[in-house]
Every structure is written in C-alpha cells, then in structure tokens.
Amino acid sequence: MEIIKAQDIYRTFVSGNITTHVLKGVSLDVQLGEFVAIMGKSGAGKSTFMYQLSILDHPTSGTIIINGTNTKELNEHEQTEFRLNTLGYIFQDYALVPDLSATENCMLPLLMKGEDWDKAKNKAVEMLTSVGLETRVDNLPSQLSGGEQQRVAIARALAGNPKIIFADEPTANLDTISGNAIIDLLGELNKKGQTIVMVTHEEEYTKYCNRIVRMEDGKIIKEEVLR
Amino acid sequence: MRTFRIGFLLGFRQIQRASIWTTTLIIFVMMLTFLNLIAVSGVLVGLIAGAEKAVRENTYGDLVISPHSEEDHILNTQTIVREISTYPEITTYSVRYNGTGELEANFKERRDLKGDADVTGVKVTGIDTQKEDTTTNLSDFIVEGEYLDPNEEGKILIGAYYLSQYAELYGDIFETVEDVHPGDTVRLTVGEISKEFTVKGIIQSKVDDTNLNTYIPEREFRRLFGRIDQNADVIAIKINNPADNIKIKESLLNSGLGDYAKIQTFEESTPKFLADIKKTFNLLGTFIGSIGLVVASITIFIIIFINALSRRRNIGILKGIGISERAIEIAYVLQATFYALAGSLLGALLTYGFLVPYFDANPIQFPFSDGILVADPIETLYKFGILFITTLIAGFLPAWLITRQNTLNSILGRK
Structure with a gap:
C-alpha cells in the first residue's frame, strides 16, 4: 500500500535575476512500512526533495499525496495539524527545545494533540525508555550528549505515533558509534512496521533500508531495492 | 485549551531558564516605566494637592462658613x-x-x-x-x-x-x-x-x-x-x-x-483655577508618563523581537513538528505579561510601601507648597491597565511577525 505518492515534483528558487531549478520532475512512491534512503552528493536536491515530501516546503509544481491526502489542498493551519498527526521529524542537529527537559520535549506533540498532562508525561517517559534514556528523562538538552539528544528527537518523533518518520541526515553530527546506535534504533522501529524516509550521505547507514533512491542534479538517477 | 497549555509550558520554561540578570534588567525597566507613569504625574498633582492640603489644614479647615x-x-x-x-x-x-x-x-x-x-x-x-x-x-x-x-x-x-x-x-x-x-x-x-x-x-x-x-x-x-x-x-x-x-x-x-451664611465644604470653596491647575498638571504628568510608556513598549518589543529572532529556528522546528503558531505566540505574550506584572507589582510596592509614606513624612519643599506624592489607587490601576495592554501588544507583535515566516526558511535560517 502506497503511503507517499509524489508525482513530477519541480522546485525552483528565484533570487533576483537568478532562477535555480533544484528539483526537476521527481516522482517517488513509498510503501507502508518501507525504510527508504535518499542519497546523493551535496547539491543533488535530496534534502529539498525530503522537505517537499514532509510538507515543510511546497513544490513549484507536482502532486504529493500522503496517506490519501493531497497536500496541495491543505491550508497553512491544516498543514500544521497534518504534520502533527501524520508525520514525525528527526533533524540533523536534533532540534530540541533548549528550555524543555527531555520529557517535556517529547510531551509537546502529545499535549498539542490534546492529551492530558499526566498521560502525556507517562507516554513521553515510556518513549524515552524505549530509546534507552530512562535515566535522562529530566535532563535539559544541554546536559545530554549528541547521541542522547538525537535519541530524544527520535522519542519525540515517535511520541506522536506518526505514520511516517522523516529523518534528515540524523547521524551527520554524531561519531560512528553513536551514529550506528541511531541507525540500529531506526532499523528496530522499521522492523515494527514504522515507515521511514531518511536522507543520508553514508552508505553504511543504509544497512536496514529496503530501498535506496539515488539523486543527482535534481533528478532520481537510480533506485536500488535491497530487500 | 491545548494551545494555551503548550504556550504556557514554552513561555514558563523560557522565563525559568532565562538569564537572571537579563530578567532582572527587564523587570527593572518595567518598574521604572510604572514609576514614571505614576510618580511623575503624582508629584505634579501633589504639588497642587500639597498647596490645597496646606490651605485646608492651615487656613480654611474642612467646612467654611462665609457671608x-x-x-x-x-x-x-x-x-x-x-x-x-x-x-x-x-x-x-x-x-x-x-x-x-x-x-x-x-x-x-x-x-x-x-x-x-x-x-x-x-x-x-x-x-x-x-x-x-x-x-x-x-x-x-x-x-x-x-x-x-x-x-x-x-x-x-x-x-x-x-x-x-x-x-x-x-x-x-x-x-x-x-x-x-x-x-x-x-x-x-x-x-x-x-x-x-x-x-x-x-x-x-x-x-x-x-x-x-x-x-x-x-x-x-x-x-x-x-x-x-x-x-x-x-x-x-x-x-x-x-x-x-x-x-x-x-x-x-x-x-x-x-x-x-454660606456654608461650603472645603472642596466647594476651593477656587476653580486651583482645580483647573490640578487637572492641567495631571494631564502634563500623563503626557510625560506616556513618553515612558512608548519607551517601555519599544523596549519590550525589542526584547521579545530579539528573543524570538534568536529562537527563529526553534520556532520553525516547533511549527514543523505541528505546534500551532498561536501556542508559540502565547509563549511570548506570557513572557511579556510576566515582565509587565513583575515590574508593575514592584513599582506598586515601592510607590505605596515607600514613596507615598516617605513624601507624606518628608514633603518636597516647593516655594508655595509642601509637595506630596498623589497616587490614587483607582488611577494607578487604570494606568497599570494601559501599561499591561501596551506590553501585551509589544510582546505579541514580534512573536506574530516571526511565527508568520516560512517554516522551512526558519528551520534552515534562510531569509
């Protein structure tokens, strides 16, 4: 079953007299439960493509249907709601709220969904425990290592029970050991049925992926099915 | 409700984790603004009120009988x-x-x-x-x-x-x-x-x-x-x-x-020009105080704007993960509310706990009156209301400006 269907996506940036075509007619389908890696050199357009898929940005033209919803038809408010209810994000530099503890960071999507405080807190602690941070629940992001912060980011993404997780180079700021641990964690999640779309540079981090989509100059040049 | 809860959590934690010196400085500025609003007009009105008090206590009394x-x-x-x-x-x-x-x-x-x-x-x-x-x-x-x-x-x-x-x-x-x-x-x-x-x-x-x-x-x-x-x-x-x-x-x-005979209360026997001067001084004090209010609004606007601007990426990420713009705006309005309340509370304590009793005991020696500080509680409450609403607007505007920016641009730090 297709959970993402992107068709003929173009993304063009205009700055003064300069027009840059970053995506040039990209199409991609992602199946429910798939773990897809988008790879390519710097400037290939992989992150831009992921931003379109995750409706953080809007394509210049083309259609993206996620979980049966045509994202073009959503207004700004509906897009925010849609991201809250359907998508989870893991950013390269963790993107945690610095003033909130690990637990409170994970509680954000739950509270926004309307869960009561205690229920949200219990679920957040449960998520943090599932990523191995049961002893760090009350720590602020500044009191955690890079790997731990990325685990909190994963726990936060999972807390909202998303249909799809988008991970933008989640290991880029981590050492090899921490990076591998994060990839193992994502692999575990995928095994449990979680759909994941990940942008990465590193071949070694695609070991749990079902498919690798390779991009160059704003186009998909190759798709490799691994399993 | 959920929006308020998130806004409150974000705002409360930002205040809690902010630098104590920055917070103290902002509250100090708000306190001075409050004092400016209350004390400047209070002293000007007190100048006339002092003269009135002297005439009442040392000349005419509380009731005056005249032909x-x-x-x-x-x-x-x-x-x-x-x-x-x-x-x-x-x-x-x-x-x-x-x-x-x-x-x-x-x-x-x-x-x-x-x-x-x-x-x-x-x-x-x-x-x-x-x-x-x-x-x-x-x-x-x-x-x-x-x-x-x-x-x-x-x-x-x-x-x-x-x-x-x-x-x-x-x-x-x-x-x-x-x-x-x-x-x-x-x-x-x-x-x-x-x-x-x-x-x-x-x-x-x-x-x-x-x-x-x-x-x-x-x-x-x-x-x-x-x-x-x-x-x-x-x-x-x-x-x-x-x-x-x-x-x-x-x-x-x-x-x-x-x-x-004609029987008049002191107030009735007070010449009209004195009442007019009192009103004029009050107006003058309010005018000077409003300049302070504008300065305070700009201060709060700049503080919240810099705060929101320096957290632009965080705001983008919050929007990205599905937190509503309104919740983020509430967080910043809450901070402005906190600064306004804390500054005004300290200002009120200083006014009624120290300045008013002090000037009552040690009036300012003007040539024609012993100037006191007049701070009518109702008027103070009214001026506090103005300060509070101005602060809320000054806190809301920058947050509104930043949250309206494109989510991805905020996340990536693009203009």
Missing part, C-alpha cells in the same frame, strides 16, 4: 457658633473678623516729617488666639518672636510678605515696611482710628493668605473696626473625619443656618 454675597458679614454669628458647638463631629472651629488698614512702622525714628512714612496697606484678621491655633496651628508658622497670648492686649502678628527682609526675594511685588522685628512698635490705622501695637511675632507659611495678613485678638479688632454686632467674616471648621464634611454641611443647612 452670603449680598451681606457684608455672617449674620447671627453667635447662633451659628452655638449650633456648631453641639456637633460632636466638629473638633474645633475658629471665628474670624476681617478688615483692612494701614500699617506704619519706624514712625518713632522718623525725623523728616515731610518725607514718605514707612507705611503699607494690610489685611487685618481678628482671632480668638487659642481657637485659631487649635484650628489652623497658626503658632507653628512663627518664624520670629512668639505667638499671641490670650491674656495680652496691644500685640500683633505680622505676615512675612509685609516685611521687606522677607519679601525682597520677590522683588517689588509686595508693598512692605522696613526692618520690623518682634518687640518693635507699629501703628495700625483704620479710618480715623489709630492704635499702636507691639510686634509679637512674624509669621510665614506656604499659604500666601497667611503671609499677607496681620493677626490681632478679636476683642481689639472689634473695638478698632467698630464691629459691635459680633458678626464675623469667616468661620473655619475642622471635623473628626474630613470626608464627612458633606454630611455635616447638610446637617447645618437642615438646621436653618443657611439663612444666615
């Missing part, structure tokens, strides 16, 4: 005095007789009889020395010599502005006599009658009506001015609770005393 406009004097003064003596609420009163005369000094030393005499026109007030002192504390304003003794005759108190050594500061405004001191003899002439008096004391206060007056015992006044009917010109009344003066006035009118 009807068609009469020269208060009719049936003794009946009125008997009636007001029966009121337990009336603590004291002073019956005064007013007239004008000519005061001559240094006549014994005068050698050239063809030259000008050392003379000035004066207002003369006949008083019951003890009653006047209990009503207006007149003896407190003796700057040279002593107050009048009820058992003595032939003594006079002279207001400072009739004497050259006190009035010279004001140039030629006042007509004066030269170098008169306690113990000197002066001559008071009323029509064809003259009487010599020994100067008992020189009197000076913040009320010009006192400085431009001479006081002699009522018995001598009546003899000198031929006022055998004992009908007075002013009766100044002090009441236990000054706020009850309207009630007492009504009661006196109901007793029929209104037929004999």
Whole structure:
C-alpha cells in the first residue's frame, strides 16, 4: 500500500535575476512500512526533495499525496495539524527545545494533540525508555550528549505515533558509534512496521533500508531495492 | 485549551531558564516605566494637592462658613457658633473678623516729617488666639518672636510678605515696611482710628493668605473696626473625619443656618483655577508618563523581537513538528505579561510601601507648597491597565511577525 505518492515534483528558487531549478520532475512512491534512503552528493536536491515530501516546503509544481491526502489542498493551519498527526521529524542537529527537559520535549506533540498532562508525561517517559534514556528523562538538552539528544528527537518523533518518520541526515553530527546506535534504533522501529524516509550521505547507514533512491542534479538517477 | 497549555509550558520554561540578570534588567525597566507613569504625574498633582492640603489644614479647615454675597458679614454669628458647638463631629472651629488698614512702622525714628512714612496697606484678621491655633496651628508658622497670648492686649502678628527682609526675594511685588522685628512698635490705622501695637511675632507659611495678613485678638479688632454686632467674616471648621464634611454641611443647612451664611465644604470653596491647575498638571504628568510608556513598549518589543529572532529556528522546528503558531505566540505574550506584572507589582510596592509614606513624612519643599506624592489607587490601576495592554501588544507583535515566516526558511535560517 502506497503511503507517499509524489508525482513530477519541480522546485525552483528565484533570487533576483537568478532562477535555480533544484528539483526537476521527481516522482517517488513509498510503501507502508518501507525504510527508504535518499542519497546523493551535496547539491543533488535530496534534502529539498525530503522537505517537499514532509510538507515543510511546497513544490513549484507536482502532486504529493500522503496517506490519501493531497497536500496541495491543505491550508497553512491544516498543514500544521497534518504534520502533527501524520508525520514525525528527526533533524540533523536534533532540534530540541533548549528550555524543555527531555520529557517535556517529547510531551509537546502529545499535549498539542490534546492529551492530558499526566498521560502525556507517562507516554513521553515510556518513549524515552524505549530509546534507552530512562535515566535522562529530566535532563535539559544541554546536559545530554549528541547521541542522547538525537535519541530524544527520535522519542519525540515517535511520541506522536506518526505514520511516517522523516529523518534528515540524523547521524551527520554524531561519531560512528553513536551514529550506528541511531541507525540500529531506526532499523528496530522499521522492523515494527514504522515507515521511514531518511536522507543520508553514508552508505553504511543504509544497512536496514529496503530501498535506496539515488539523486543527482535534481533528478532520481537510480533506485536500488535491497530487500 | 491545548494551545494555551503548550504556550504556557514554552513561555514558563523560557522565563525559568532565562538569564537572571537579563530578567532582572527587564523587570527593572518595567518598574521604572510604572514609576514614571505614576510618580511623575503624582508629584505634579501633589504639588497642587500639597498647596490645597496646606490651605485646608492651615487656613480654611474642612467646612467654611462665609457671608452670603449680598451681606457684608455672617449674620447671627453667635447662633451659628452655638449650633456648631453641639456637633460632636466638629473638633474645633475658629471665628474670624476681617478688615483692612494701614500699617506704619519706624514712625518713632522718623525725623523728616515731610518725607514718605514707612507705611503699607494690610489685611487685618481678628482671632480668638487659642481657637485659631487649635484650628489652623497658626503658632507653628512663627518664624520670629512668639505667638499671641490670650491674656495680652496691644500685640500683633505680622505676615512675612509685609516685611521687606522677607519679601525682597520677590522683588517689588509686595508693598512692605522696613526692618520690623518682634518687640518693635507699629501703628495700625483704620479710618480715623489709630492704635499702636507691639510686634509679637512674624509669621510665614506656604499659604500666601497667611503671609499677607496681620493677626490681632478679636476683642481689639472689634473695638478698632467698630464691629459691635459680633458678626464675623469667616468661620473655619475642622471635623473628626474630613470626608464627612458633606454630611455635616447638610446637617447645618437642615438646621436653618443657611439663612444666615454660606456654608461650603472645603472642596466647594476651593477656587476653580486651583482645580483647573490640578487637572492641567495631571494631564502634563500623563503626557510625560506616556513618553515612558512608548519607551517601555519599544523596549519590550525589542526584547521579545530579539528573543524570538534568536529562537527563529526553534520556532520553525516547533511549527514543523505541528505546534500551532498561536501556542508559540502565547509563549511570548506570557513572557511579556510576566515582565509587565513583575515590574508593575514592584513599582506598586515601592510607590505605596515607600514613596507615598516617605513624601507624606518628608514633603518636597516647593516655594508655595509642601509637595506630596498623589497616587490614587483607582488611577494607578487604570494606568497599570494601559501599561499591561501596551506590553501585551509589544510582546505579541514580534512573536506574530516571526511565527508568520516560512517554516522551512526558519528551520534552515534562510531569509
């Protein structure tokens, strides 16, 4: 079953007299439960493509249907709601709220969904425990290592029970050991049925992926099915 | 509700984790703004209120009885005095007789009889020395010599502005006599009658009506001015609770005393120009205070704007993970609310806990009044409301501007 269907996506940036075509007619389908890696050199357009898929940005033209919803038809408010209810994000530099503890960071999507405080807190602690941070629940992001912060980011993404997780180079700021641990964690999640779309540079981090989509100059040049 | 909860969580934690020095500085600025709003107009109004207070306490009292406009004097003064003596609420009163005369000094030393005499026109007030002192504390304003003794005759108190050594500061405004001191003899002439008096004391206060007056015992006044009917010109009344003066006035009118004289509360007897000056100063104070308000709004705007701008990426990420713009705006409005409340609370504590009692005990010495700080709680509340709403807007606007930016641009730090 297709959970993402992107068709003929173009993304063009205009700055003064300069027009840059970053995506040039990209199409991609992602199946429910798939773990897809988008790879390519710097400037290939992989992150831009992921931003379109995750409706953080809007394509210049083309259609993206996620979980049966045509994202073009959503207004700004509906897009925010849609991201809250359907998508989870893991950013390269963790993107945690610095003033909130690990637990409170994970509680954000739950509270926004309307869960009561205690229920949200219990679920957040449960998520943090599932990523191995049961002893760090009350720590602020500044009191955690890079790997731990990325685990909190994963726990936060999972807390909202998303249909799809988008991970933008989640290991880029981590050492090899921490990076591998994060990839193992994502692999575990995928095994449990979680759909994941990940942008990465590193071949070694695609070991749990079902498919690798390779991009160059704003186009998909190759798709490799691994399993 | 969920939006408020998230907004509250984000805002509360931002305040909690902010640098203590930054927070203290912002609250300090807000406190100064509050003080600027309250204290500037408070001192300006207090300047007039101080003068008003002095006139009330040291001249007219809480109730003033004066002749009807068609009469020269208060009719049936003794009946009125008997009636007001029966009121337990009336603590004291002073019956005064007013007239004008000519005061001559240094006549014994005068050698050239063809030259000008050392003379000035004066207002003369006949008083019951003890009653006047209990009503207006007149003896407190003796700057040279002593107050009048009820058992003595032939003594006079002279207001400072009739004497050259006190009035010279004001140039030629006042007509004066030269170098008169306690113990000197002066001559008071009323029509064809003259009487010599020994100067008992020189009197000076913040009320010009006192400085431009001479006081002699009522018995001598009546003899000198031929006022055998004992009908007075002013009766100044002090009441236990000054706020009850309207009630007492009504009661006196109901007793029929209104037929004999005009009975007014102090407020009614205050000249209109004084009330107008008070309003003008209040307006002036509010105007100066509003400049402070604008400065505070800009300060809060800049603080919240810099704060929101430095967290632009975080705001983008929050929007990215599905947190509503409204929740983020609430977080920043909450911070502005906190700064406004904390600053105003401290300002109010300082105003009512220290400044008002301090200036009551140590009035600012203005030439014509002992300036106090007037901070009417209702007006303070009103000004706090203005400060609060302004702060909320100043807190909301920058947050609104930042949250409206493109989510991805915020996350990536793009313009």
